[in-house]
Amino acid sequence: MTSETDLLAGQNGCGESMPLARQHLQEALARAILDMAADGIITIDQNDTIETFNTAAESIFGYPAQDVIGQSVNLLMAAPYQEQQHGFQARFFPNNPSKILGLYGEVEGRRSDGACFPMELGISNLHVDGRWLFIMVVRDISERKRAEQQLREMNVALAQARDQALEASQAKSGFLANMSHELRTPLNAIIGYSEMLQDDVEDRGLSDLVPDLKKIQTAGRHLLTLINNVLDLSKIEAGKMELCLEHFDVAGLVREVTDTIEPLVQKNANTLAVSCGADLGRMHADVTKVRQSLFNLLGNACKFTKGGEIGLRVERRSEALVFRVSDTGIGMTPEQMKRLFQDFTQADGSTSRKYGGTGLGLSISRRFCQLMGGDISVESTAGKGSIFTIELPADVTKAAVRTPE
């Protein structure tokens, strides 16, 4: 194949001359190709003198071709490249001009108005008519460099914003943790005194006051649960949630949890079926957190099921314990499931009005399980029911305890 440079030189690949008309045609073709090229293409001779300068090179450097042809290529280079003693080629082809180089890399060019700009420079050379010609392919990369710089600045700004947000979030979590703690003390007093008053009024035969005192107690307990949830969440977020590990009997815990949950099961006319493997044995974990997670899953099953079945199946699988809570309640759509485990998020806006709750139970339970090296997963079909599965290592110290997401 005949190359562009051969065409420029008006020769075929073997260096033989060709008929004039064909030579003109090839020259016109070569010129058209060079002028259409998006990159600047410049040829220089052995003395650094510019021989050809295509249209893209004209717009990159801001010189018309006739102003630069015959001049030194140093005209197009930024000061440090001009000041060097040796010629342009001596720098790029120090020892052996017959060695063809590919892409040289990034250098600084200079436009006709003196402005310097970053350019990508590729150089190759060829031997024509007993002399060396050097072909420079030049690309103005100012835009790319600007975009890279902007990206770098944006990344720095993003990192700063993230650090600030993280700091603010930790400060907020710390504040919430302290605040919730402070709120609990007077609230416990309110609950305690309403209980004492209830006993007193009953003793004094004022039983018509009892329903009102019971309402104070119920509202107080509800508030206490909410505050405890916020306290848990802020402790987790501030990285201050600690595990209190102990050995306990799994079947015993299951009995305790199912006994406590029974009134909730009956409230919505549900039934509870418990199935425990014979070999549940003992577990080494934070029993309070396992209990709280189970309560939340069972509480949800009771809350979102009416006149249905709730199941709790507990199995030991070698090094792990699996607690599976199933229900035949309202279930969830795939979209609703995507929002699960997010703080303060319920399946839809009407849930809180209809069923109560704050949307914290699942995210707290999941983070508890993750703290213990386990997790919670879910399967559900809208209108049919849900299955939530807690999987926990039987021995939490031996498990790689994960930082919650």
Ligand SMILES: Nc1ncnc2c1ncn2[C@@H]1O[C@H](COP(=O)(O)OP(=O)(O)OP(=O)(O)O)[C@@H](O)[C@H]1O
């Ligand atoms: N068994 C279930 N059946 C149907 N939807 C459920 C079930 N469990 C959870 N959900 C959906 O997931 C949401 C989040 O549950 P989560 O336990 O985190 O919050 P909550 O029960 O609404 O409030 P909280 O637990 O803080 O009192 C619920 O509001 C509900 O929309």
Ligand SMILES: [Mg+2]
């Ligand atoms: Mg809940």
